Amino acid sequence: MHRVGEAEVDAECAYLLACIPDNGMVVSLLEGILKSPNVLAGLSRESYWHPLGFIKIVLPPLHQGLIYRLHYWPPSSSFAEDVHSHRSDFASRVVDGKLVVNRYELVAGNSSSLISYQSMPSGEVSARFVGTTDVREISSKIYEHGGAYFCSRDELHRVIVSDGGAVTISVWDVRTVPAIVVKGAGDPVDTCCGRGECSEMEIREVLSDVISRMQNRDHRPR
Secondary structure, three states: OOOOOHHHHHHHHHHHHHOOOOHHHHHHHHHHHHHOHHHHHHHHHHOEEOOOOOEEEEEOOOOOOOEEEEEEEOOOOOEEOOEEOOOOOEEEEEEEEEEEEEEEEEEEEEEEEEEEEEEOOOOOEEEEEEEEEEEEEEEEEEEOOOOEEEEOOOOEEEEEEEEEEEEEEEEEOOOOOOEEEEEEOOOOHHHHOOOEEOOHHHHHHHHHHHHHHHHHHHOOOO
16 A cells, blocks of 8 residues: 555554454464464465574464464573564564564665565565665664564664563564665675574464463462
């Protein structure tokens, strides 16, 4: 859909944020996956270690035309993503842990490489070098349990996860544009495309851990 101004972006933001399921629905969804061997096996085949540093799990859709994802940074992880944009708008909510979302703009310079990537019909990701650049941070915000945020497809940002890891549930619109990744000058282009395999057992353990963490949090004294 062509952008016509801030009003359209605001409407998309409100819509995607409203489509994020609450904790009870997330727990029910994950428990249902664990009880269905066929669903778990199919979901495991589509899940992987993302090059940005988390396990990406694509969940069964809850609304037509939208993609639901669980992002899992293990409790032992401490990670700062590359600065990047996405191929679609998305909204995300932290269901456990804490993270920082920094937003950026491109400025003239040559300390970093600008890489464009997009999905091919085969399902593979194609990446190409666009040029050199620098980036400038324009905002930074901490999100803890229950905090939610929206990113439009053209916003440069990165997530920083400190010790303790984090878990997010996110909702994604259709992919419409190539994405951008900012890498160090001279870094190989194909580092944006790597995927680490996840076994079905690993995905089962991740989902079980997320359920446990969410249930324990819901029962903590307030």
